[in-house]
Amino acid sequence: MIMTTNAIGRSVPLFVQNLGNFKPYAGVFATTPTGNHHATPIRRSPSTGNKLLPSIRESILASGLKSGMTISFHHSFRNGDMLVNMVVNEIASLGIRDITLAPSSLQSVHSALLPHIRSGVISAITTSGLRGELAEVLTRELPLKSPVVIRSHGGRARAIESGELRIDVAFLGASAADVYGNMNGVHGSTAFGSLGYAMVDAQYANCVVAVTDNLVPYPAIPISIPQTQVDYVVRVDKIGDPAGIMTGATRLTRDPLELYIAAQATLVIEASGYFNEGFSFQAGTGGASLAVAKFLKERMAETGLRAGFCTGGSTGYVCEMLHEGYFSAILDTQCFDLAAVESLRTHPRHVEMSASFYANPHSKACTAHITDIMMLGATEIDTAYNVNVLTGSDGIMMGASGGHSDTAAGTKLRLVTAPLIRGRFPIVVDKVHTVITPGECIDVLVTERGIAVNPLQKALAERLKQAGIETVTIEELQWRAEKLTGRPEPLPQSEDIVALVEYRDGTLIDVVRRVI
Amino acid sequence: MSKRLRRSMLFVPGNNPALIIDAAVFSPDSIILDLEDAVAVDQKDAARELVVRALQTLDFGNCELCVRINGRHTPFFADDIRALVPARPHVLRLAMVESPEDIIYTDQFIDHCEREAGLPSGSVKLMASIETARGVTNAAKIAVSSPRLIAISFGAEDFTHSIQSERTAQGQELLFARSAVVLAARAAGIDPIDTVYSNIDDEPGFRADVKAAKQLGFAGKSCVHPRQVAIVHDVYRPTSDEVYKAERVLAAYADALQKGTGVISVDGRMVDGPIVAKAQRIVDIARAAGSGRGVQV
Numbered sequence: 001m002i003m004t005t006n007a008i009g010r011s012v013p014l015f016v017q018n019l020g021n022f023k024p025y026a027g028v029f030a031t032t033p034t035g036n037h038h039a040t041p042i043r044r045s046p047s048t049g050n051k052l053l054p055s056i057r058e059s060i061l062a063s064g065l066k067s068g069m070t071i072s073f074h075h076s077f078r079n080g081d082m083l084v085n086m087v088v089n090e091i092a093s094l095g096i097r098d099i100t101l102a103p104s105s106l107q108s109v110h111s112a113l114l115p116h117i118r119s120g121v122i123s124a125i126t127t128s129g130l131r132g133e134l135a136e137v138l139t140r141e142l143p144l145k146s147p148v149v150i151r152s153h154g155g156r157a158r159a160i161e162s163g164e165l166r167i168d169v170a171f172l173g174a175s176a177a178d179v180y181g182n183m184n185g186v187h188g189s190t191a192f193g194s195l196g197y198a199m200v201d202a203q204y205a206n207c208v209v210a211v212t213d214n215l216v217p218y219p220a221i222p223i224s225i226p227q228t229q230v231d232y233v234v235r236v237d238k239i240g241d242p243a244g245i246m247t248g249a250t251r252l253t254r255d256p257l258e259l260y261i262a263a264q265a266t267l268v269i270e271a272s273g274y275f276n277e278g279f280s281f282q283a284g285t286g287g288a289s290l291a292v293a294k295f296l297k298e299r300m301a302e303t304g305l306r307a308g309f310c311t312g313g314s315t316g317y318v319c320e321m322l323h324e325g326y327f328s329a330i331l332d333t334q335c336f337d338l339a340a341v342e343s344l345r346t347h348p349r350h351v352e353m354s355a356s357f358y359a360n361p362h363s364k365a366c367t368a369h370i371t372d373i374m375m376l377g378a379t380e381i382d383t384a385y386n387v388n389v390l391t392g393s394d395g396i397m398m399g400a401s402g403g404h405s406d407t408a409a410g411t412k413l414r415l416v417t418a419p420l421i422r423g424r425f426p427i428v429v430d431k432v433h434t435v436i437t438p439g440e441c442i443d444v445l446v447t448e449r450g451i452a453v454n455p456l457q458k459a460l461a462e463r464l465k466q467a468g469i470e471t472v473t474i475e476e477l478q479w480r481a482e483k484l485t486g487r488p489e490p491l492p493q494s495e496d497i498v499a500l501v502e503y504r505d506g507t508l509i510d511v512v513r514r515v516i
Numbered sequence: 517m518s519k520r521l522r523r524s525m526l527f528v529p530g531n532n533p534a535l536i537i538d539a540a541v542f543s544p545d546s547i548i549l550d551l552e553d554a555v556a557v558d559q560k561d562a563a564r565e566l567v568v569r570a571l572q573t574l575d576f577g578n579c580e581l582c583v584r585i586n587g588r589h590t591p592f593f594a595d596d597i598r599a600l601v602p603a604r605p606h607v608l609r610l611a612m613v614e615s616p617e618d619i620i621y622t623d624q625f626i627d628h629c630e631r632e633a634g635l636p637s638g639s640v641k642l643m644a645s646i647e648t649a650r651g652v653t654n655a656a657k658i659a660v661s662s663p664r665l666i667a668i669s670f671g672a673e674d675f676t677h678s679i680q681s682e683r684t685a686q687g688q689e690l691l692f693a694r695s696a697v698v699l700a701a702r703a704a705g706i707d708p709i710d711t712v713y714s715n716i717d718d719e720p721g722f723r724a725d726v727k728a729a730k731q732l733g734f735a736g737k738s739c740v741h742p743r744q745v746a747i748v749h750d751v752y753r754p755t756s757d758e759v760y761k762a763e764r765v766l767a768a769y770a771d772a773l774q775k776g777t778g779v780i781s782v783d784g785r786m787v788d789g790p791i792v793a794k795a796q797r798i799v800d801i802a803r804a805a806g807s808g809r810g811v812q813v
Contacts (some may be wrong), residue, residue: 256742257541257742260542
């Protein structure tokens with residue numbers, strides 16, 4: 001394999017068997033797109049008004065799926081998803097092989113696919129993330145014909161629209177659909193909310209199969225994905241397990257350490273110069289970030305200041321803030337709890353957006369480029385502020401690229417909040433195991449044992465100083481952590497590449513190597 | 517003139533390494549590594565060993581380090597003191613103190629261990645925890661029983677049991693005892709520390725309880741959860757007006773000392789010793805609280 005070194009010093013391949021040529025990452029906005037969007041085949045509108053097929057099997061046959069093709073799914077059912085496993089089982093029983101699996105993300109429930117991976121039914125995977133036994137096997141073994149391709153949410157939308165990732169058949173689950181193919185995720189017993197990630201697949205896949213366990217009278221309103229993009233409709237008994245899809249309401253953390261970090265992050269935001277009338281915000285769901293939303297709300301209540309839009313995913317808490325007038329709107333790709341689903345269903349200013357609308361760097365406008373404040377997580381961050389959210393301290397894939405690099409590229413204030421020590425490991429390291437987001441896109445790291453500002457952000461450092469917020473260098477934070485944990489030994493890994501990490505523009509920012 | 521503040525004393529179970537490591541993050545004035553109620557009988561030895569190691573190796577910043585040891589009449593008392601004194605905690609907090617003899621006995625035992633460890637006598641301070649009717653009755657005598665004693669804390673749970681009553685939200689059953697502890701400590705020139713508030717989810721209730729303690733004269737409050745620390749500091753934080761006035765008093769006092777003036781007045785009011793001391797206390801607390809606005813968690 002011919003390797004080269006990219007702009008952040010990572011060794012990446014220029015060509016990969018079965019996947020083709022790649023360009024090394026050259027900078028956050030270094031790539032200028034060319035060409036046209038991928039076009040889908042023209043179809044005649046059915047005269048019967050009914051696209052219903054009796055089974056998944058029939059829909060696979062009708063779609064014309066053959067060995068070597070690419071199928072896709074959205075990940076809004078999260079760990080309650082039943083559709084991916086159901087479809088791949090049928091594909092296997094039809095004797096189809098060599099399939100590229102291209103969902104927006106994979107969960108531990110999809111470890112059930114392992115027999116189909118080992119037998120060659122699935123030979124390639126591209127996804128935002130993967131977890132559980134599936135992720136472990138894919139990091140320790142080489143069961144696929146080519147490395148897994150990790151894409152960000154915006155990067156996936158870009159790859160699909162440009163035709164770089166061509167989807168032959170998209171199987172899109174909906175908690176409510178009609179026989180003509182209109183669908184949504186806000187009604188029915190398996191309601192999951194926004195269909196944002198599926199919208200790109202619906203628009204650009206050569207064939208779209210809507211799968212639902214809740215067939216409703218025409219038209220299924222709201223129409224999140226329209227009949228004009230759907231080829232077939234299938235009704236199944238059950239499409240997902242509500243217990244795995246989401247909880248009633250995402251609870252604010254009670255962990256005092258996370259609350260403390262959130263309180264520090266709130267002080268940083270207030271002093272940053274971006275906490276102004278109409279500021280836009282992306283909260284995320286993890287640990288401290290939702291608590292930051294709560295603290296910001298308290299500040300807004302005190303000061304009378306009001307935010308503009310809230311973007312990304314939604315939780316009941318930020319929905320409550322919309323309903324109370326703290327946010328002016330929620331632009332939503334993914335609902336994280338039932339309270340958020342209810343808000344999307346009922347509130348006129350809580351709307352779905354596609355992954356392209358949200359984060360595609362090569363769309364004519366993406367929300368990630370006009371957001372003011374973004375809360376980011378990290379499994380590791382290095383002294384050059386590069387962030388890893390994909391692999392754990394053992395080198396095994398356990399997370400997702402998600403919208404991390406997309407939002408970090410465009411947002412004005414990029415805060416990483418994380419406990420300085422997680423498990424027995426320091427979170428600040430010399431070099432992260434896997435780079436998902438380049439360090440130049442990170443402004444500040446907030447931990448319970450100190451705050452570090454990226455030296456590139458001199459103005460921000462000055463504003464924090466003026467506000468009396470003490471900061472230290474990231475090397476000092478690393479030292480503080482290592483004083484308690486010691487210095488971790490380097491991970492034993494082979495030269496084999498098990499995953500390619502695409503930056504959002506399609507260049508390679510890093511690779512994941514096989515863990516021995 | 518400034519002395520150590522003891523607004524917040526955060527209890528941390530002595531058998532929980534993760535909580536011990538993180539305790540200083542919340543910047544309590546004092547950390548109390550607990551070997552008593554938080555630790556089951558069959559884990560006392562392991563917890564004691566862990567606390568000794570923590571004292572020897574971890575950096576707790578500016579926090580005062582206390583260890584709550586088991587009561588005089590328990591089988592763990594002597595082993596606790598023998599093991600801990602060489603590790604040099606700032607303070608040992610003795611549970612269930614009922615009489616001056618409890619303190620005198622402990623004082624002598626510590627003295628013996630200090631000598632064995634080659635430490636100057638009085639290196640390790642003592643705090644008495646008064647938690648029974650008998651203890652409250654003897655509070656004034658306990659408070660003056662040893663120069664090693666730097667504070668008295670009040671424990672309400674055992675106390676209500678000892679007077680055969682129940683704790684209420686209003687706390688009438690505690691009023692006399694809390695005041696008795698404050699009077700005893702203040703008369704002896706040491707710090708009275710108020711009892712814990714166990715319902716960690718009731719923030720308004722806790723805040724009201726801290727306000728009441730401050731009003732009664734307590735120097736601080738024992739905390740059972742890190743979230744409580746910032747609330748205590750907030751309640752004890754002087755207003756900017758108070759700080760402004762205190763700084764003017766101290767400036768006038770310093771000026772008078774320099775010039776050798778006898779009588780000082782600020783804004784037409786005479787300033788005497790207690791007013792200077794009070795002003796110093798306000799400035800100390802304001803400095804400890806920091807000039808920036810805190811966020812409570």
